[in-house]
Amino acid sequence: MRASTSWDLWTTTASVVLDHRDRRHLAAAESCVREVTAAVEAACSRFRPDSELLARAGELERGAVVSPLLASLVHQALDAAETTSGDVDPTLGARMVSLGYDAAFADARVVPEPAELAAALDGRPAWRRVLLSGTFLRVPHGVVLDLGATAKAVAADLAAASVTARLGVGVLVALGGDVATAGPEPRGGWQVRVRDLDDDPEDRITLGAGWSVATSSTQKRRWEQDGTARHHILDPRWGLPADPVWRSVTVVAPSCVAANTMTTAAVVRGHRALPMLREHGVAARLVAADGEVIRMGGWPEEREVA
Numbered sequence: 001m002r003a004s005t006s007w008d009l010w011t012t013t014a015s016v017v018l019d020h021r022d023r024r025h026l027a028a029a030e031s032c033v034r035e036v037t038a039a040v041e042a043a044c045s046r047f048r049p050d051s052e053l054l055a056r057a058g059e060l061e062r063g064a065v066v067s068p069l070l071a072s073l074v075h076q077a078l079d080a081a082e083t084t085s086g087d088v089d090p091t092l093g094a095r096m097v098s099l100g101y102d103a104a105f106a107d108a109r110v111v112p113e114p115a116e117l118a119a120a121l122d123g124r125p126a127w128r129r130v131l132l133s134g135t136f137l138r139v140p141h142g143v144v145l146d147l148g149a150t151a152k153a154v155a156a157d158l159a160a161a162s163v164t165a166r167l168g169v170g171v172l173v174a175l176g177g178d179v180a181t182a183g184p185e186p187r188g189g190w191q192v193r194v195r196d197l198d199d200d201p202e203d204r205i206t207l208g209a210g211w212s213v214a215t216s217s218t219q220k221r222r223w224e225q226d227g228t229a230r231h232h233i234l235d236p237r238w239g240l241p242a243d244p245v246w247r248s249v250t251v252v253a254p255s256c257v258a259a260n261t262m263t264t265a266a267v268v269r270g271h272r273a274l275p276m277l278r279e280h281g282v283a284a285r286l287v288a289a290d291g292e293v294i295r296m297g298g299w300p301e302e303r304e305v306a
Contacts, residue, residue, distance in 0.1 A: 002186065005030050009037060010152065012176030019186035022169040029163045033173055036159040043070040044147045046093055053145060063131065063138035071135040076257055077150045081127040084265040084276075089236040091126035093144030125236075149233075153214055153260035156180035160256075170209065177215035180256040185209040194285060196248040201293050203285060205252070205300055213252045214259035216267050218244040233267045244289055245270035252283040252299075 003023035006015040007030075014037065016029050045051040052070050053060075060066075066074075077090035130145070131138040139145060156178040163171040164183035172181045172190045181190055189206040196217045207213060218233060218241070235242040249266040253259035262282050266273035274296065277284045283297040 009175065010041075013174075014176075015172075015174040016163070017172040017174070017190070019170055022167075025167045025169050028167055029169070029171055032162045032166055033159040036162050037155050037175070039069060040073065040151055040155040040158070043067060044073050044145075044151050046144075046146055046148070053147070057139070057144075060137055060139040061141050063136060065135050066137045068135055071132065071137060073147050073151050073154055074130070074132050074137060074145070076154050077145075077147045078127060078130060078132060080150050080257070080261040080264075081125075083261055084268075086125050086127065086236055087265040087268040088149050088261055089125070089127055089234075090145055090147050090149065091130065091143050092234050092236060093146035149264050150257055150260060152176065153178040153180075153212075153255075153257040156256040157212070172207075177217065177250075178212075178256050178260055179207075179214065180212045181207055181210060183209065194250050196287065200247065200287060201291065203300075207252070211252060211254060212256035212259050213250060214256055214263050215248055215250040216260065216263035217248040218242070218267060219247055233264060235268050242268045243270050246273065247287040247289060247291070249273065249287075250285045251277070 001020050002017050003020055003026045004015060004017040005026055006013050014033060016026065016033050018026055018029060041048065042051055044053045046054060049055065052067060056064060056066070074090070080088040081090060126140065126143045129140045130143065152175050156173050156175045157180045160171050160173040160180040160182035163169065163173070168183070170181070170183035170185055172179065179192060185208055189208055192205050192207055192213055193202060194205060194213070194215065195202040196215060197219055205213070216233060233242050246267055249263040251259040251262040253262065259282075262277065262280060262284070266277060266284070266286065269276055273286065274294070277296060281297060283299045284295070285299050286294045288294065
C-alpha cells in the first residue's frame with residue numbers, strides 16, 4: 001500500500017505518492033512539492049499580475065536579467081517549440097486572452113491587435129524572436145508569453161527531483177495529467193492509471209524509476225465564447241483551438257516536460273500526429289474523438305482494463 005496525499009492546485013489536483021516504507025516522509029514530501037509549485041507560479045503565472053513574467057513585462061520588452069527559475073522555464077518552453085517546429089508555441093498569450101481564456105489577465109494588460117502582432121513578428125514565428133541568453137530575457141513588443149503548455153510539466157519534474165534530493169526517497173508527483181517520478185521505484189514499479197474523463201477507456205501502466213507520463217486533453221479547460229466552444233490547446237497556424245481529432249493523447253518519456261511536449265504537439269497536429277510520434281520513438285496512447293484507442297511505440301496493450 002503506497003503512502004499518498006492530494007490537494008487542489010491550478011484547477012486540477014496535485015498528488016504525492018511514496019513507497020509505504022517511506023510513509024514517515026510524506027508530510028515533508030508534500031512541503032517540497034508545494035514549495036516548488038508556488039515558486040513556478042510566482043515566476044510565470046499569467047493569472048497573477050504580480051508574477052515575475054507579468055510584473056516585469058515592460059522591462060522584458062527592452063531586455064532584462066530574470067530569475068534563474070524564470071529563465072529555465074522560458075528555455076524549456078522555447079526548446080519545446082524548437083523540438084515540435086513551433087507546434088508547442090509559448091507566444092500565444094495574447095491570443096488566449098482574446099479567445100476568452102482569462103478575463104482577469106486581459107484587464108491587467110492591453111492585448112495587442114492582430115495587425116500589431118503581425119508587424120511585431122517581422123515575418124518570423126514569434127518564439128524565434130524571443131531572446132534568451134543565460135538569464136537575460138527579451139520579449140518582442142506585442143508578444144505575450146504563455147508558458148502553460150510546459151510549465152506544469154516542468155514543475156512536476158522539479159518537484160519530484162526536489163523530494164528525492166532532500167529526503168533520499170523515491171517519489172511520484174502528479175500535477176493533473178503531468179506525472180513525474182524520481183529516486184528508486186517501489187517494488188513492482190509505479191502503477192499509473194491512464195484515463196481522461198470518467199467515461200473514457202482506461203489503461204494501467206507501470207513506470208520505472210525516473211520515467212514520466214503526460215496527458216493532453218481537448219475535453220478539459222473548455223469554455224464558450226459567443227456561442228463557440230473553445231479549449232485551451234491552440235494551433236499556432238490559425239490562433240484557434242486545435243481541431244479535436246483526439247480526445248486525449250498520453251506519452252511516456254524520460255521527463256515529464258518531454259512527454260508533455262509530445263502530447264501537446266500531437267493534439268495540435270491532429271491527423272498528422274502519428275508520423276510525428278513514430279519519428280520521435282515514444283510510447284503513446286491516443287483516444288480519438290469517437291473513442292477509438294490507438295497505442296503505439298511500445299505502449300503496453302496487455303495492461304488495458306477498459
